[in-house]
Amino acid sequence: MGCCVAKSSARVIPHCKEPLHQVVQPPVDVASSSSGDKRGSPRVGGKNEPALRGAAADPCGRPTWEQFTSFETYIFDCDGVIWGIDKADTATSVTTINYLIGLGKRVMFITNNSNKRRAEFLKQLESKGIVFTNRTMEEKLGMMISASYTTAKYLQGQGLKHPFVIASATGLLEELRLAGVTQYFATVDDKGVTDPTFTNPSSLPYLEIANIVQAHPEVDSIVMGWDDALTARKLATAVNFIRFHEDAHKDTEGFKPLPIVSCSGDASGALGTANVENKPFKVRAVGNGAMAESLSRCFDPPREWVDMGKPSDSLLALLAGPAYGVDVSKALMVGDTLQTDIVFGNRGKMSTLLVFTGVTTKLELEEAQTLDDPRRLPTYAVSKLGFFVDQGKIPLATA
Secondary structure, three states: OOOOOOHHHOOOOOOOOOOOOOOOOOOOOOOOOOOOOOOOOOOOOOOOOOOOOHHHOOOOEOOOHHHHOOOOEEEEOOEOOOEOOOHHHHHHHHHHHHHHHHOOOEEEEEEOOOOOOHHHHHHHHHHHOOOOOOOOHHHHHOOEEEHHHHHHHHHHHHOOOOEEEEOOOOHHHHHHHHOOOOOOEEOEOOOOOEOHHHOOOOOOOHHHHHHHHHHOOOOOEEEEOOOOOOOHHHHHHHHHHHHHHHHHHOOOOOOOOOOEEEOOOOOEEEEEEEEEOOEEEEEEEEOHHHHHHHHHOOOOOOOOOEEOOOOOHHHHHHHHOOOOOOOHHHEEEEEOOHHHHHHHHHHOOOEEEEEOOOOOOHHHHHHHHHHOOHHHOOOEEEOOOOHHHHOOOOOHHHO
């Protein structure tokens, strides 16, 4: 679950044109993205492009049927687009995706959620009705990218073998083990039970925290996963791992500070919709990026951290590199969040489609339009992914 941090807290990294809390640092085993450093500016479609973008098209209008079906690759966010939404909307989303698969389109799923491993997300997609036809498990895994997976691959590529992992679910740990990163120290064990060291969230005894740090001198990085029980004790432990490492090794030749790696940069997420005063009300959650920023701001000046989810350069590089080989000029990014999904697609020079079943509301889109920031403006916007099912273009029988 990811979200963006409030504008007032944004730190601008010198080589970035927008406030982003990340070090642009692709995994070592991933080729650089062909998008270079051109970030967020509108791309005007040409004769060989599948659809017009930005100011060249009707900004944030509905796509025509011809435009919607003209892309080569479709990349879908999951939370707020496929699941975590009204059951009927999930059904029409699934129908739409299955229709595109049936047309022979390339379909991919990218989630900033780090609570599960890729195989579990695939099971969840299948349980919702996504049909992968006769694809092998390897082929299906090639369609799914999760924040837990990108984080594990990053640590593997950087040679970081002993992370301190803050998380409340086991998916991230499972992906770490699959990547050969097995010597981690985490706030939760491999069965999902919180480590006894961190079960007293209201207590901050300094000697206990010192003992934790001294017991794990091998820690070489901090990994911030999504933790539904994040506490000051967990953050203080991470801070002191970083400080202890600096105090012990800062005068050593080749010294490097412990990197902070966040599974995603989301400021917030949507837990669901409740009825408040007879009106639908989206219940928000604290995002993974907000958690990473809380750790970052325990330092003065705030520490930079690596974002392994949307809209990071490392994820764009992964998509466009040899591992996936996506032609981003012929791709449509579909998501429910301006800060992650839409900025990600725009930075990668994709066309983008915003749906209103998840985090971003129509009011928030209207506010973004008044700011005239092309990085946050989708090419198209519709009420839900199943819009064309409701329009009768896609029969429900294809689900």
